[in-house]
Amino acid sequence: MTSSPFSSQLIADVGISLGDEGKGRLIPEVADELRGTPAALSVVLKVNGGANSGHTAGGIKLNLLPAGVVVPDVAHLCMGSGVVADPRKIWWEARPLEKKGYAVLSRLLIDERTLVSDLTHRLLDLATEHYRTHVLQEEPRGSTGRGITPAYYEEVGQWQITYADFLAGPNYFARKLAQRADRALRMIRHVYQCDEQVFAGFFDTLTAAELRANAEGLEMGVFDRSEFDFTRFRGAEPFTLNLKLLTDIYWQAGTALAKNIGEVRSLILREKAAGRTILGEFGQAYWLDKRHGFSPNVTASHTYTPEFFQSAGIPLQPVHTIGVAKAYDTKVGTHTFLTQMDDAQPLTVRLKKIEFGTSTGRQRMVGWYDAVEKGDALRYGGFQDLMINKIDALTGANELLICTAYEDASGQRHAHVPRNEAVRKTLRPVYSRHAGWTEDISQVRRFADLPVQAQRYTAAMMKSLLDVAYEGLPSPEPSALPRLRYLGVGPEPSQIIKDVPATAELIKLA
Known part of the structure; x- marks a missing residue:
């Protein structure tokens, strides 16, 4: 296999919450890491869903086209057989992008089975x-x-x-x-x-x-x-x-x-054989999966890594999964939101000003970081790396909460998300509390330059997630722990921290 900073030439870009995590911004980061190497990112494949998934990449809002469109040197933008696509909607996105100078149609390949x-x-x-x-x-x-x-x-x-x-x-x-x-x-x-x-x-x-x-x-x-x-x-x-x-x-x-209609599977196999990297861009997130999410508030497709192979039409093989989350939680629709913030909370007011759905423009609900959901996404879905976005949006809060477990009316703790939705709806969150910070962190590019409280909160997010994921299981070797590869400190592509310490060292700060 061609040498690469990732464990596979196949990369899955997945959400580990309920969507709107910022999966679109991951694609330019992966492209940057691989640019100039034989393993350069050459294919971005939209894996599932359709115009119901909104991604923002490089400031461009997309619903249907792969977010790799904003990276000029990604040679192929593909739609897999697991996608549902209205041809009119393709044109409605492609034509304005072409006018802005983005090459769309010259790179687009729609699978015959889409x-x-x-x-x-x-x-x-x-x-x-x-x-x-x-x-x-x-x-x-x-x-x-x-x-x-x-x-x-x-x-x-x-x-x-x-x-x-x-x-x-x-x-x-x-x-x-x-x-x-x-x-x-x-x-x-x-x-x-x-x-x-x-x-x-x-x-x-x-x-x-x-x-x-x-x-x-x-x-x-x-x-x-x-x-x-x-x-x-x-x-x-x-x-x-x-x-x-x-x-x-x-x-x-x-x-x-x-x-633009052809065989995506053949293209992917050719690109992989040439040593290049293929990224599968997923819509929605683990907890919106039609089988593993909170029905009926789910989507109609499979939203996690295994669908990569079905949609691409290629054999099952190693894949490097990157889970994406925010430093707090958001949900849209009618979901039961266990960690929803009080509307009177000043942080709620601030966050609601920036939280609107890319796909529909609907106001998102905002809540505290739910480590139980994310830990179970690791436990049952798996990922090698993590990207956490929007930690900068928490600046100014005196205290930050992390949901580390659930509790029922009798006081019994639940370490994991119940499979029974009727049970889940009756639970309340158990929180750990963490000091906030007041410094502007949007210009910080080194983890060591973050306020100590922001470092500790980041560490607590990771530790809480891992505690859930490995509860009752043998702990992996330190080198095998998922890594926090990217920490977003602002909406611009440049506003990201890439030198977060190895996870075993990071969680010592919690």
Whole structure:
């Protein structure tokens, strides 16, 4: 294997909380470490999800395209077979980026098995949420409304349309899309029990959402507002669609990407054989995984390292996983948030000013660092390195809390996240308390130059995580402990500390 500072040519960029950890900024860091070496980063692969995952890299906000787009010398931007992608959304992201000077289409490769999502999935997404709240009288799930879950439904039911279908004839695509639309309309009307007024309102909702999401492209003159007018897809009769217009627009958007559709698996194997590095960029995070997260507040895909191989279509082999977290926690949607900060807490007010979802713009809830969640992500998911972002945002707090365990009403301690969500919801956090600091740390680039309180808090985050991960298990050798490879002290790519002591030494400061 080509010499590399990482243990494998395959690197997984994963979240170990509930998303929004700052996974996008990891990619330029990995590229910098490998630049000029034979193991240079040549492929960034979007592994899972779709436009429901928001990444910010180099100040550029992305939902669907791989965040490697901001690194010019990454030769290949790939979408794996585990991704669901609306071809119109690809264009909505690519065209403004191209105008800004980023090469997108010349580097983009969409796997033939990547799933095609479209308007019908977004309508189903909204209808499902309406059914949940108005018919079942339950709390909303907190979906992004991007149609991701309905698109995966179709894969499970073997109704999927893939990007390979854009390479076949238009009649085949039109027939499959017509069948998809028929199923969606029947479900919206008869299963999810939406009336015509509600159905009509969905088109207005989508129009408003995309006008907001594409405001920059509109300001740049890349798009006309009519591009995002979803009402034109409504049919003349109740519960119908303008199927011809829908088919024509999606066929045009998809076939315009024909040169970008191919075999991702072959490319990855070639690049690996040449000694270069491939990074798998994951959306969401460990605790949003459809199987291991907190249902129903999960996504519809697998969000952790094993999915790298399924989405890429390559054999199982060693991979270097980097877990990403923040120095505090955030959540968006309707999750039970055990460590949520009191709204009266001054730190809460400050953090909420900077915490909005990249994908939807929704306000994020903020909370204390939950070492139980992160420790279990290590215990059951595994990672070799850790990146912790936004420790600078905690400057000015007199006291900082870390959740080290949970406790039930009887006082019994829980060292790990319960698998039973009904049990988890009844627990309360057990905190350790740590002194804060007042110094501005945004310009610090050496760990030793951080205020001692910031050093100790960093050490406590790591030690608490490790205590959970290895509870009841043999402790690994010091050299085998996960390393805090990057510590973010600001939003800019340069605002990062890379010389954190080895973990065995670091945790002595806690």
